[in-house]
Amino acid sequence: MWKLGVFIDADNISADLAEKAILALKESGQIRFIRAYGNWSCKNSSWKRLANLYGVETHHRYNITRSKNAADISMTVDATASLYSLMDFNTMAVVSSDSDFMPLIQHAQARGKNTVGVGCRKTPKTYTNLCGTFHYLDNPEVIALDAASH
Numbered sequence: 001m002w003k004l005g006v007f008i009d010a011d012n013i014s015a016d017l018a019e020k021a022i023l024a025l026k027e028s029g030q031i032r033f034i035r036a037y038g039n040w041s042c043k044n045s046s047w048k049r050l051a052n053l054y055g056v057e058t059h060h061r062y063n064i065t066r067s068k069n070a071a072d073i074s075m076t077v078d079a080t081a082s083l084y085s086l087m088d089f090n091t092m093a094v095v096s097s098d099s100d101f102m103p104l105i106q107h108a109q110a111r112g113k114n115t116v117g118v119g120c121r122k123t124p125k126t127y128t129n130l131c132g133t134f135h136y137l138d139n140p141e142v143i144a145l146d147a148a149s150h
Contacts (some may be wrong), residue, residue, distance in 0.1 A: 002029025002114060005089035007079045008056070009096035010038030011071050013119070015046035017137045021095045021118040022054050024135055028116075032089045037075040039063050069100075076104050083111045090114060099127035106130065 008018050018036065036051070040060045051058050059078070061070040070127055075102060079092065092108040094101050097119035105115045109132070117123070117131035118137045128134040 002116075003089045004029050004031045004091045004093050004116070005079075005082055006031055006034040006093045006095065007075050008034065008036035009072060009075060009094070009098055009101075010036040010040075010043065010047065010058075012098050013046070013137075015050045017120070018047075018095060019050055019054075020137050021093075021135070022050075024118065024137075025093055025116070029091060032087065035059060035075070037061065037078075039071065039072040042123065047048045072098065072100055075107040076101065079104055080107060083099065083108060083113065091116060093117065093118060094131075097123040099124040102127055102130055106143065 034056045036056050037059045061074050085103055091114035093116040095118040107117050115132040117134040
């Protein structure tokens with residue numbers, strides 16, 4: 001059974017899709033923690049509801065420049081640090097359609113973690129193929145994640 005550490009790129013995905021991701025991941029294992037990264041000053045009340053309902057730890061980063069990489073970098077640093085911590089999880093789930101997280105996925109796999117990507121069909125194939133499992137949130141049908149196959 002997967003013991004999941006979930007990292008959500010809240011600048012890349014809506015609260016509704018993030019909730020769909022959380023529910024799909026809950027079906028595949030035990031979620032140990034959920035962290036979401038983004039500029040919370042411009043998020044709607046759906047994110048607040050999601051954070052309260054599922055115990056999501058929110059990490060705020062202002063967009064200092066037009067590119068929104070501040071949250072991505074914070075998420076990557078925290079996720080990498082978690083790989084070296086005493087946190088009890090065996091599977092890293094990254095909820096984003098952003099292929100910039102490829103090095104994070106590669107590093108998690110090198111550290112012996114299972115990897116799950118969760119995002120939309122726009123996600124580049126190089127990223128989806130790298131993840132141990134990739135779940136598309138914009139499928140017309142809900143696809144169950146199969147922890148037994150990995």
